[in-house]
Amino acid sequence: MAKTTEKPSKQRRPKAETPKGFRDYLGSEVTARKAMLDKIAAVYHRYGFDPLETSAVETVEALGKFLPDVDRPNEGVFAWEEDKDWLALRYDLTAPLARVAAQYRNDLPSPYRRYAMGPVWRNEKPGPGRFRQFYQCDADTVGAASVAADAEICAMLADALEAVGIxxxxxxxxxxxxxxxxxxxxxxxxxxxxxxxxxxxxxxxxxxxxxxxxxxxxxxxxxxxxxxxxxxxxxxxxxxxxxxxxxxxxxxxxxxxxxxxxxxxxxxxxxxxxxxxxxxxxxxxxxxxxxxxxxxxxxxxxxxxxxxxxxxxxxxxxxxxxxxxxxxxxxxxxxxxxxxxxxxxxxRIVIDPSVVRGLGYYTGPVFEAELTFEITDEKGRPRQFGSVAGGGRYDDLVKRFTGQTVPATGVSIGVDRLLAALAAKGHGAKADPGPVVVTVMDRDRMADYQAMVGTLRAAGIRAEVYLGNPKNFGNQLKYADKRNSPVAIIQGADEAARGMVQVKDLILGAKIAASASHEEWKSQPAQYEVPLADLVATVRKILDAG
Amino acid sequence: MAKTTEKPSKQRRPKAETPKGFRDYLGSEVTARKAMLDKIAAVYHRYGFDPLETSAVETVEALGKFLPDVDRPNEGVFAWEEDKDWLALRYDLTAPLARVAAQYRNDLPSPYRRYAMGPVWRNEKPGPGRFRQFYQCDADTVGAASVAADAEICAMLADALEAVGIxxxxxxxxxxxxxxxxxxxxxxxxxxxxxxxxxxxxxxxxxxxxxxxxxxxxxxxxxxxxxxxxxxxxxxxxxxxxxxxxxxxxxxxxxxxxxxxxxxxxxxxxxxxxxxxxxxxxxxxxxxxxxxxxxxxxxxxxxxxxxxxxxxxxxxxxxxxxxxxxxxxxxxxxxxxxxxxxxxxxxRIVIDPSVVRGLGYYTGPVFEAELTFEITDEKGRPRQFGSVAGGGRYDDLVKRFTGQTVPATGVSIGVDRLLAALAAKGHGAKADPGPVVVTVMDRDRMADYQAMVGTLRAAGIRAEVYLGNPKNFGNQLKYADKRNSPVAIIQGADEAARGMVQVKDLILGAKIAASASHEEWKSQPAQYEVPLADLVATVRKILDAG
Structure with missing residues (x-):
């Protein structure tokens, strides 16, 4: 068959895609990570570490290691030329710390204990589970030569792991x-x-x-x-x-x-x-x-x-x-x-000569946190979970800038690995409890429905009114289902006239649907009518039971 | 005078500087922003909005608006060529949302309420207080054509402002x-x-x-x-x-x-x-x-x-x-x-025809949150604080990808502006309470000092041992001062033999130093000896009083 000639296309639509090797985090993926990082930050803080957030962009010169060749910097970083300077996205949180320690050396306390959490970028070939942007969570002590500083990092790492649920x-x-x-x-x-x-x-x-x-x-x-x-x-x-x-x-x-x-x-x-x-x-x-x-x-x-x-x-x-x-x-x-x-x-802390750590800049103690429980790998074989954090002493990193040796030691937690470990232990991201959904029976009474969600929110209950096209009521319940909603509220003109609302217990409804016969399901014991004034109390009772 | 010829320099040291227009956030600058964003996120969440975190890097094609010319994309974004694709740092959180709404349109609930918080990057000329990386904090509803969605955004914005302390x-x-x-x-x-x-x-x-x-x-x-x-x-x-x-x-x-x-x-x-x-x-x-x-x-x-x-x-x-x-x-x-x-x-919510909003993509309601209290500008003149958030309805943004109009509305809070407003109202970043500092009198008894901080931390008290060179004891107290420490702990061989520690109340000490005469100061009533077993109780009493 002859290939049909393509018509000259209209203006081509852009592809709705992340760049290769990048990904989005939605809903509970975001909240689970945040909850974990908050717990780690609390441990770091209790150890006297202060937060630091550097910019994502550094000069290639300050980042070091990757120096620009004639045309563009070496592989490994995302870099570009800007007003004749080469800029790059940070590839870890340690290089920016070395820059900060040199830049503010007259103002920072010494020793300077700092923690940092945030994304880093690597211009590497992406693979399964390997992304070009990922989170790190670091703690370092700059200006302490004593191995007491290394010991402290190890103890803090153990505390951090236990704080998140390991x-x-x-x-x-x-x-x-x-x-x-x-x-x-x-x-x-x-x-x-x-x-x-x-x-x-x-x-x-x-x-x-x-x-x-x-x-x-x-x-x-x-x-x-x-x-x-x-x-x-x-x-x-x-x-x-x-x-x-x-x-x-x-x-x-x-x-x-x-x-x-x-x-x-x-x-x-x-x-x-x-x-x-x-x-x-x-x-x-x-x-x-x-x-x-x-x-x-x-x-x-x-x-x-x-x-x-x-x-x-x-x-x-x-x-x-x-x-x-x-x-x-x-x-x-x-x-x-x-x-x-x-x-x-x-x-908890074991001396183990097999620990090498890849990075060339370590000069003394090196650490690695390994999870010792077994998981099943992609081929169904049991294996140990393995490393989730590593670090060590690097006494020469600040010297690049100042010419003076500044002793430093620290650790970096692989955030995605640790999240995966928590998931494997059943402490992973739980589907976020969805909002109470107030459905819309009469489009003209939107103000009434908004007032209901206002009352619920004022009582601290996550709630929203259905904002899609309300014509098809089934879609509203499907929406509540997709949102993982615990409760749907229904009020038609009839209920409104009597000052009542229908409360539909979706948690119980789901249980009944999963276990009971069709006949029982049809009797809908999970939906009942209450006075509007009892709305908050009724919903709270369902949430507490759910 | 003849200009002296420069000697051929040794290998030049890199400059310890952020790139032009970028900055670092240290200590309480980080915690104050995080505390504010956590409060806003709680409001967004209560309104039924789900978190979304997209990658910092997008294809220039997906970002839109800024299209690559022959050599490099237009000004305004940081962009670079990668494997023949142009990539760029996101310049706001709305363009990535439009991409996400198109990419996952079959999986997301509709309407899709999402919030996002994070840095965005603009390749613009930096100025005083104007940086090339800054935080935005957005909430948007995609797929709701009704102005009830716009009204909800306005109410939520008011709640968010009150939640952070306006x-x-x-x-x-x-x-x-x-x-x-x-x-x-x-x-x-x-x-x-x-x-x-x-x-x-x-x-x-x-x-x-x-x-x-x-x-x-x-x-x-x-x-x-x-x-x-x-x-x-x-x-x-x-x-x-x-x-x-x-x-x-x-x-x-x-x-x-x-x-x-x-x-x-x-x-x-x-x-x-x-x-x-x-x-x-x-x-x-x-x-x-x-x-x-x-x-x-x-x-x-x-x-x-x-x-x-x-x-x-x-x-x-x-x-x-x-x-x-x-x-x-x-x-x-x-x-x-x-x-x-x-x-x-x-x-709280006023209809005001003077609101125009710069962005060309708005198609219906537009909003702006303005702070109405007066501050003193850099020239000493009183002026209103002005705008801290803005948004509106943009029904054509997702259409770029799918060809179908998707109604959307949302708001973006200028995080740095709002933080500045809180500072102006006295709710700004307070210096973070520093850790209790356990000083080192005998280098050989580091294990004892570490055990003390261990005890304090186990009781939930922020504490650390001094990890610098302990030779000069004055430096240790200067360090505690720089860290804003409430308490210093001192134990020499003498106290250790008797099972005692010296507790130095630095909060009281600072008050005395500020108000009392030199003679009174010398009597040091803010330092006393307690049994080691009373360490936690004594420190807690000082912290509670401070």
Missing amino acids: ERRDYVVKVNNRKVLNGVMEVAGILDPSDPSKFEAERGIVLRAIDKLDRLGVEGVRALLGEGRKDESGDFTKGARLGVAEQTVLMQFVDASRLIDERLKQMQETAGDESPELRTLAVGAQLRGNLRFRSILGTLPGWDELRNKVTIQILRDIVRASPSGLEGVAELEEIATLLDAQGYGPD | ERRDYVVKVNNRKVLNGVMEVAGILDPSDPSKFEAERGIVLRAIDKLDRLGVEGVRALLGEGRKDESGDFTKGARLGVAEQTVLMQFVDASRLIDERLKQMQETAGDESPELRTLAVGAQLRGNLRFRSILGTLPGWDELRNKVTIQILRDIVRASPSGLEGVAELEEIATLLDAQGYGPD
Whole structure:
């Protein structure tokens, strides 16, 4: 068939679509997020943190990291040229904080504790559940060099998670220290403290490999330390091409967890629960973040007290030849001690050397909050929920502006991830209770209907008059249904003359419709007539019962 | 003198600055705005409106109005090209609503009542108090053709203003109707209903002139109807170049207010307060929004009841030859009647033909909330605070996407203006109460100090330990002062050994420092020692008294 020639179209209509990778939030999606952020803000505030809201737009120069090339800035941010300056949407809340800390350094209190909540933008390829605009919720302390500041952030993160409804033992805040990782690198011969730029590429590959240990397994990591690794799809990832000696040291660190895991399984079958050896080995399982075992071992007497202590010992052994590594272990020990003193024991805050954190700017302690309950993934397999927050110490970020090192530490909560976790635990967005709908029987008596909603609202009851075309009364009830309304009010000329209104209990009506026979439904016991003067009292009774 | 040659600089440090026209909000600036928006949201919610949060980024195509030219879109928005699409930051919350109403038209309830709060961006020349990112706070009803929807918006706006702390008689919601304005244009011969594109430029000039009546005066407006007007700086604004007959009709409308004003002044000196003529003329003063008179006349018996009725009569007289003008007057009358039935009388909602509203897309009723109390302007002169919110009916905005007319009406509150108004009325941002500061006397006993703040926080008291360098104790007290702290806690080795803490009442201390002599101050009655176990009770007592 010949293709029909398109007629020259009239002026083309614009598409009603969000840009690719962006989305809208409607109704309870907005209120659920707001309720969660309000609870977190209350915790941050109680810890002495002050709110800060920077503008969404920054100069590319101030944002850093992404510098303009000839034509336009690097990928990763949304940027544009404006009066010869490159501007960009912020990609996180930390870069603007560094700018603020430098800009107002003479006016801000020091240390400066601040929290910030708001959208950030990433110019990345969108995917399922991955959007180009999303919320972050950060708290940072600028100007405090002491690890007491890091400990405080960890405690506050635990409090924030509990405040929004994540129960204790359903989460764990894992703490590591970049200095410990660097110590391991040093011992393995791929970090030279006198020339940090040496082996930079190799260390990057090693860090990324350790970060993916859960997914790649020990053999995958070993391959990435050597020549490289071909994944299932056949794609090849280049390895660090380390010598045999270097690989051996690193694999000792990586592999320790696996060996302990295996021996642990044997022990469980043979040793008594109280065995000190079992406890020690259980720590190894913890090293891998293997929380399946943790849930069993967490019930052993003395286990909680022992865990972080034994981890510290093991780490100290591994990095003993590296002074900065030992410094990192000492910092971890101090964090654990400070938190213990405040009642944040290893049931909530765990030292875990597998925590790497992607960002290059961390210089000391790093943290990650992981939810330990199981959910079912898209393929129906059970898996742990995983990470919902992360952060750490970054002592060089403000230096970019001022030339002076300013110690800083902080945490960022992934708002959408945490909301998803709450939904998975049944604390998610509930459909917002809809308004009482006053229907319109006589178009000419709109003023009467408006007066009714006015009375209801004055009593604090969410209420509205139907404002669509009132001709078809069925549409009005369909509308009330779509709004999830608890009550519909009906007043025709007849009721009006007698000073009465019909009150239709839609909550009860829905229950009857779902359970009772058609005959019972037809008798409509969920609708009755009351004097207009009793309107508020009647509606309130239904709302309280519903 | 010879200019010294600059040395080739080392790598230049980035400037720690917001981009031109952008700003940061710190501490109580954030909490004050949030508190105000929460109160407004509660009112919107009670009226049955649902929250909506769209993405900050839209396609330029969906935003409309600003279409891309060859190189980049028109001025007014921040826009950039992305994968061959032009994207832009939203410049208001109405354009995204129109897109949402079209995109989800099959799923949204109809009518769809929604509220939205958030930043918008304008690529305009920044000025004092004028920023390129600012908050809007909107409520709109989409899909309701009835003026009952407009009336509801007006009532809700009044409730919202009172909810945030603007008292009755300190504000007025002015209502006009574009159809009335068009009726006047029609009568004046510069609007031909059968060919609306005719005289479009002339009408634009006339509308802008009427909108500026307060500033230009009657003669200024008259000049703009004719050849044009030269302002004080010598700049010439081209006029509408209307014929004498057209000018006469329009000036009759514009000038009526002035004549009535003048006669009113005479009447005030000669006539009794109860004179019906005085009342009628007072309406004329109201027409001009001359609220100096209103405050006198508002106390006359019967005045409130009369005002909107008489205004309606006068308007009906002016547009009697225009059917659409008469339709507009009838709509105004219906709005006033509906609002009266709900108790929103002309003490709060006033029909005022001087309201024009800039945006071209309004098609029916237009509203403006004006604050009527006086403030002192930057030159020390008293002036009325002025407009804080505006809106109206726009029946063609969704049509751009779907081809079908969708009636819509709504209002937008200028968040920064309203916050400034609250500040002017003394309800502004108060310095946030700072945290209790636990000072650090012995660096080694950080765990003890952390335990103290832990106890205070667990009791719901905002508290923190000093995390800066503790060496200089004076700095710790200066920090507490900068944080606006109510209490400082001090515990040295001596107190610790005895299980005691020093509690320093900084609120009382500041009062003493401000009023008492140096000798009295030195006796420090605002600091005392209590057992550690009484810490929470002692602090709470100070907070309750402060």
